[in-house]
Amino acid sequence: MKVRDPEGQTWRVTRRWVPWRRRLRAPDSGHFDGLNGLGDDPVSAIIAIILLIIALPFILLALFVAFEFLLLLLLIPFAALARVTFGAHWTIEARRGFTIWWDAPSGGWRESGEQIRTLARAIEAGQLPARTVGGE
Structure with a gap:
């Protein structure tokens, strides 16, 4: 469920569908503007091989x-x-933007939906919930 707090920040309150918490972070993207000028001379070939x-x-x-993403899917x-099927307990998490801010175990499907x-x-x-996830 997607909601906004009074300050306009987007929150997502959901069930965690897998028993573990995702730990992958998006890498910082950089710009490789200098790669456009590689020519067809031997020095450029050596630079290209090194790169x-x-x-x-x-x-x-x-x-x-x-591969890990496909395996997860x-x-x-x-x-x-x-x-x-087996009535396992769900974990509820509140994400501020896309950062997990709070999580807690919940009951079955119906109880977790109410929570x-x-x-x-x-x-x-x-x-707002107190931050309970690793101080990220």
Whole structure:
């Protein structure tokens, strides 16, 4: 559920669908404006090879993150089905923007839904939850 506090900040109050908390952060994007001028001479080829060697770990990291994301997409339906079928307890989280600000264990599906609505109304009224997640 997406709500706004009195200051206009967007909050998202949701169930956590997987039993773990996401830890991946978006890398800072940089600009490589100098790469546009590589020519076809031997010095430019050597520079391009060196830059490729430097960039290779980042390319491998991006492939690993993509693989992990696809694996997560494959696991979410099974985790959600298991939670609903076996009545597992849900974790409720409130995110300020996209940063997890508060989380707490909740009951089953119905109880967690009621807690989400209660917390969303409190945020809209200006009663912000105390920060409980790792001081990020």
